[in-house]
Amino acid sequence: MARPLWNGAISFGLLNIPVQLVPGERSMDLHFHLVDMRDQSRVRYERVSEETGDEVPWNKIARAFEYEKGNYVVLEKEDFANAAPESHESVDIEAFVEPEQIGPEYYDRPYFLVPAGKAHKGYVLLRDTLVKLGKVAVARVVIRTRERLALVRPLGEALQLLILRYPQEVVAADAYEFPAADAKSNRISPKERAMAEQLVESMSTDFDPSQYHDETRAKLRAAIDRRLKSKGKKVSKKVAKADQTAQGNEKVVDFMALLRKSIDTNKRTPAAASVKKPARKSTPKKASKTTRRKNAS
Secondary structure (H helix, E strand, O other), rough: OOOEEEEEEEOOEEEEEEEEEEEEEOOOOOOOOOOOOOOOOOOOOOOOOOOOOOEHHHHOOOOOEEEEEOOEEEEEEHHEEEEEEHHHHHEEEEEOOOOHHHHHHEEEEEEEEEEOOOHHHHHHHHHHHHHHHOEEEEEEEOOOOOOEEEEEEEOOOEEEEEEEOOOHHHOOOOHOOOOOOOOOOOOOOOOHHHHHHHHHHHOOOOOOHOOOOOOHHHHHHHHHHHHHHOOOOOOOOOOOOOOOOOOOOOOOOOHHHHHHHHHHOOOOOOOOOOHHHOOOOOOOOOOOOOOOOOOOO
């Protein structure tokens, strides 16, 4: 199983369901490096000042916002600290809605919520309740220091978490001009419409995702293999060891009492203290001495 991004809990009403957040997608991109054609040594980028041409050390670099062309306002560490969400590992459910109320334009990135240890009862209870009622949950979750809007839905035996775009990130259709739904003004004849419908019907089938592949990646992968064979090298494959996850015992929880109290108070429990962790301070690594890029001539 993929390494969890964090260990925390799903929180709704007064219930906290221990889970692990794991990726629901994998990158299949082929990553390339820049090398010197003459000796195949790596060509690296440097942090160089536009004014002096000198390399700038990490401890002298700040983050700034360009409020107009060529003019910047520098933000201090406390500005980012004050804007950052509270450091916690929790999926805080705020509402349950009909799934068709959320259009596909809001969907962004998928994750899975895996029950932590042997704490399965609450997980199964939430999953099966969503299935029976035909509902999905709208929640907030912090991923890599940023608070995101999310949807939690049942998917087979799993609970899937889909990151949602905020409404401000979605462009409405009325921002553009489209042809009116008027066949007469667009000079579409009944015969043309009938032929179009016949073509669509002839190409209609069930969606089978296994039939679709990234052809560009496949061709590049084949080219890489050919280049390796021409050099007399063998393609080596390393098998990564599966991550070992500690299995904890599920605590005895009176779900009936928590559910009844949640319904009576209609309040949500904040992330439990047991799942909160202090934010880690990221320490930038000291950059190694590198070769500057040559200007293209």
